[in-house]
Amino acid sequence: MNRLSLALETRQLSVGYRQKGAERIVAGKLSLDLWPGQLVCLLGANGSGKSTLMRTLAGLLPGLGGEILIRGRHLTDLKPAELAKELSVVLTDRLETGNLSAGEVIALGRTPYTGWLGRLSESDHYHINLAIEQAGVASLLTRKIQELSDGERQKLLLARALAQDTGVILLDEPTAHLDLPNRVEMMGLLRELARDSSKAILLSTHELDLALQSADQLWLMGKDGSLAAGAPEDLVLNGAFEAAFAGSGFYFDQLSGTFMVHRTHNLLHFALAGEPRLVFWTQRALERKGYGISLSKNHALRIAVQEENQDLHWILDWKGQRFSVRSMEALLQQIHFLAESTD
Numbered sequence: 001m002n003r004l005s006l007a008l009e010t011r012q013l014s015v016g017y018r019q020k021g022a023e024r025i026v027a028g029k030l031s032l033d034l035w036p037g038q039l040v041c042l043l044g045a046n047g048s049g050k051s052t053l054m055r056t057l058a059g060l061l062p063g064l065g066g067e068i069l070i071r072g073r074h075l076t077d078l079k080p081a082e083l084a085k086e087l088s089v090v091l092t093d094r095l096e097t098g099n100l101s102a103g104e105v106i107a108l109g110r111t112p113y114t115g116w117l118g119r120l121s122e123s124d125h126y127h128i129n130l131a132i133e134q135a136g137v138a139s140l141l142t143r144k145i146q147e148l149s150d151g152e153r154q155k156l157l158l159a160r161a162l163a164q165d166t167g168v169i170l171l172d173e174p175t176a177h178l179d180l181p182n183r184v185e186m187m188g189l190l191r192e193l194a195r196d197s198s199k200a201i202l203l204s205t206h207e208l209d210l211a212l213q214s215a216d217q218l219w220l221m222g223k224d225g226s227l228a229a230g231a232p233e234d235l236v237l238n239g240a241f242e243a244a245f246a247g248s249g250f251y252f253d254q255l256s257g258t259f260m261v262h263r264t265h266n267l268l269h270f271a272l273a274g275e276p277r278l279v280f281w282t283q284r285a286l287e288r289k290g291y292g293i294s295l296s297k298n299h300a301l302r303i304a305v306q307e308e309n310q311d312l313h314w315i316l317d318w319k320g321q322r323f324s325v326r327s328m329e330a331l332l333q334q335i336h337f338l339a340e341s342t343d
């Protein structure tokens with residue numbers, strides 16, 4: 001792809017704060033590309049610098065070095081009105097809109113196009129209606145903004161950004177206040193917008209699992225001011241994903257693609273056999289108790305799990321002895337009993 005069609009680009013960008021004449025660089029030497037049609041999730045532990053980078057890219061915080069280009073033009077050369085036609089921002093903590101209705105807030109997204117009288121043209125109405133439909137906020141329009149729930153307000157802010165009709169949309173934690181179905185819906189909506197409307201969307205989030213499943217690219221901020229960018233699967237397989245969130249008490253399991261709370265601390269390992277879904281949950285139960293999994297089929301400790309007529313049962317082969325149980329709880333109790341009596 002021709003680099004001229006990049007939606008946003010940074011070259012050796014440093015972000016951070018100037019305090020009493022001294023610079024505090026939060027992240028440096030960032031050379032990043034954001035293409036039209038791409039959904040990029042910005043991830044990192046608390047305090048790693050996601051908001052700082054987001055605010056710098058949005059022109060709300062001056063960079064400490066390097067360059068930011070929006071469709072090939074330097075951010076610092078763009079007048080505020082020009083920037084507002086290129087890039088919209090949804091920040092979680094900003095809503096200084098007084099006593100406006102939700103519909104009026106969405107219409108504010110057209111400010112860069114309406115001139116100082118603020119009169120809405122046909123094209124403005126078109127974009128407002130499209131934004132209402134895309135964000136699914138038609139039922140909120142007459143409500144006062146203070147009366148909305150956090151989740152409803154979040155969708156409304158997305159609608160305002162969509163009404164602004166920019167090529168780049170930056171969202172700081174857009175799923176923060178949403179429940180699980182709404183988080184999934186919001187991520188799906190952003191995914192669709194990127195793909196179908198060729199928007200370049202960058203969002204920061206703590207939803208690691210959703211980001212892994214939805215993003216075209218992850219930008220992973222490390223605690224040391226570094227940033228690793230790449231396809232989610234590349235960053236999992238090269239260890240960058242786990243390294244960004246390394247902490248005590250949990251680890252990232254590449255096989256299941258999830259963070260696990262428990263490491264094996266028990267010497268007992270089991271070989272598992274059965275339908276993958278049943279093996280998966282049996283493994284989860286064993287790992288929760290600190291047992292390990294063996295890949296050897298001839299292991300002395302084996303568990304086979306089966307489903308017959310919607311009844312589950314587990315056959316535990318314990319060094320040649322066989323036990324049959326009908327629930328996961330019974331399986332764990334049987335193992336515990338056998339382990340205790342063999343000690």
Ligand SMILES: Nc1ncnc2c1ncn2[C@@H]1O[C@H](COP(=O)(O)OP(=O)(O)OP(=O)(O)O)[C@@H](O)[C@H]1O
Nearest residue numbers: 017019024026044045046047048049050051052053
């Ligand atoms: N206004 C400020 N002045 C000086 N330092 C700041 C300021 N705002 C944030 N910081 C510091 O910059 C670093 C990055 O903060 P930032 O808010 O960007 O992290 P974050 O990744 O968004 O965190 P979180 O996940 O907790 O929202 C932190 O060490 C923070 O203390």
